Amino acid sequence: MEPMSDDQPQPTPQPERRRHVSAPVTRRALALVAIGAVIAAIATIFVSGGFDRGEKLPVHTSGVGPQPTGAVAGEAFGSATTGDCLTWSSADASDLEKVDCAQAHQFEVATDVDLSLYPGVEFGPGSKFPGVLRFSELRDEHCAPAVNNYLDGRFDPKGKFSVGLINPGEAGWAAGERTIRCGLQFSGVTGTLLPIEGRVAEQDQSKVWNVGTCIGINQNVPSDPVDCAQSHAFEVVGVIDLASRFPGGMPSVEDQDKFLEGACTEAGNGYLGSPDTLRDKTLTLFWDNLDLDSWLVGSRKINCSIGKEVDGSGFATIVGSAKGAILINGQAPVPPPPAPEGRSVPTPLPGAAPLPPAGG
Incomplete structure (x- = not known):
């Protein structure tokens, strides 16, 4: 057979x-x-x-x-x-x-x-x-x-x-x-x-992985679940049920993103134990979106995950869970300099205009 x-x-x-x-x-x-x-x-x-x-x-x-x-x-x-x-x-x-x-x-x-x-x-x-x-x-x-x-x-x-x-x-x-x-x-x-x-x-057919799952990597592209001690592309830090915020019709991608920005940030901070861990380990927080085909048949869940992009060409190779010590492409991450005192500003999108000076 x-x-x-x-x-x-x-x-x-x-x-x-x-x-x-x-x-x-x-x-x-x-x-x-x-x-x-x-x-x-x-x-x-x-x-x-x-x-x-x-x-x-x-x-x-x-x-x-x-x-x-x-x-x-x-x-x-x-x-x-x-x-x-x-x-x-x-x-x-x-x-x-x-x-x-x-x-x-x-x-x-x-x-x-x-x-x-x-x-x-x-x-x-x-x-x-x-x-x-x-x-x-x-x-x-x-x-x-x-x-x-x-x-x-x-x-x-x-x-x-x-x-x-x-x-x-x-x-x-x-x-x-x-x-x-x-x-x-x-x-x-x-x-x-x-x-x-x-x-x-x-059961819900949403393509989600359990929190703590690491997704392997092959030529900078995500593959199948592996132990987090092995090379992987990203680590799942949260499972969010969109029905908790949108009990009726399907929300737009924009509305999903507005909700998930806060929900995934909270899930990631809770998983990592500190809001500074993601920044110190130079990782990126991202999430899935649901489309209409999935919504109409009852899928409601998405994953929040953390990984690192490499020069616009794919994911970096991570070894180890982000809860502990990790290597990114074989090197320990170097935390960026601490943010200056004063008002907090978001990281601008690529190509965006420069942020105004802190006193502006």
């Missing part, structure tokens, strides 16, 4: 207005993350895809699922149907088993699709096992809309879950198995499957 995902790389978090991460960094991060996802797709059968609607095959979406298909593809695979949660540890998912969805798992089945009913001879007896790209097309045509239906139209395409497909593997295919399973996964940037706990329909 071979799982594959519809991993959608997510944008680099948007900066706050005064502690600025430049737009070119964001654009470059997005481009490199997308390239990395495609490379990972070819190597590990994790390919990103969209929501193209193709000709639909008969699918099982009720409690009456498929019949077990024998031991070639595995009993759990052969009998898995809508609402089942699956897990495995081997790279080819040959040890796939069903578990209670409250336990950590890697796949939640939305539906099964019988390819033997596909018109023509492409999937008929004795047909060649499809390649990665063909399975990715099948996922986009059948799994993406099936997942959206499974969640009653409340799938967040920019959230932390992605559309996935499990095929029966070459041995199962050779023995005549033609049923694939469509479902939901939590895929990292590199294609690594991260654990899911609980049913997706019962």
Whole structure:
């Protein structure tokens, strides 16, 4: 059995207005993350895809699922149907088993699709096992809309879950198995499957990490969670629920930023233990924004994070949690000179006019 995902790389978090991460960094991060996802797709059968609607095959979406298909593809695979949660540890998912969805798992089945009913001879007896790209097309045509239906139209395409497909593997295919399973996964940037706990329909799909999580780095671009003692791009200092401030309709990005500037600053100061730590360690505070697609399906949470930009080309490499001693690109940060006495002024945005003199 071979799982594959519809991993959608997510944008680099948007900066706050005064502690600025430049737009070119964001654009470059997005481009490199997308390239990395495609490379990972070819190597590990994790390919990103969209929501193209193709000709639909008969699918099982009720409690009456498929019949077990024998031991070639595995009993759990052969009998898995809508609402089942699956897990495995081997790279080819040959040890796939069903578990209670409250336990950590890697796949939640939305539906099964019988390819033997596909018109023509492409999937008929004795047909060649499809390649990665063909399975990715099948996922986009059948799994993406099936997942959206499974969640009653409340799938967040920019959230932390992605559309996935499990095929029966070459041995199962050779023995005549033609049923694939469509479902939901939590895929990292590199294609690594991260654990899911609980049913997706019962949780906020916002792409947030727990406070204290460090996100790894690859060629100056954020990757997957790592231990903070390892090289990373940024560290999560807060999770903010926008519903606490905006219980009604979606707020504009400007209104989100006005609220998050204070909320993330408070979260960061609380996490670091002092309002001076961020400045002394020469780090930048930034946050995510939610867009309309995510808001309409119920996503409400964002991350506040800290990292450091490098010459407009990406993130610096940080080692160690910002709560303690850190290295930035291999060097200990040098605190800037203390602010002069008198009125406090914000750090101007790049390209802004000079600030007036303190006595002006």
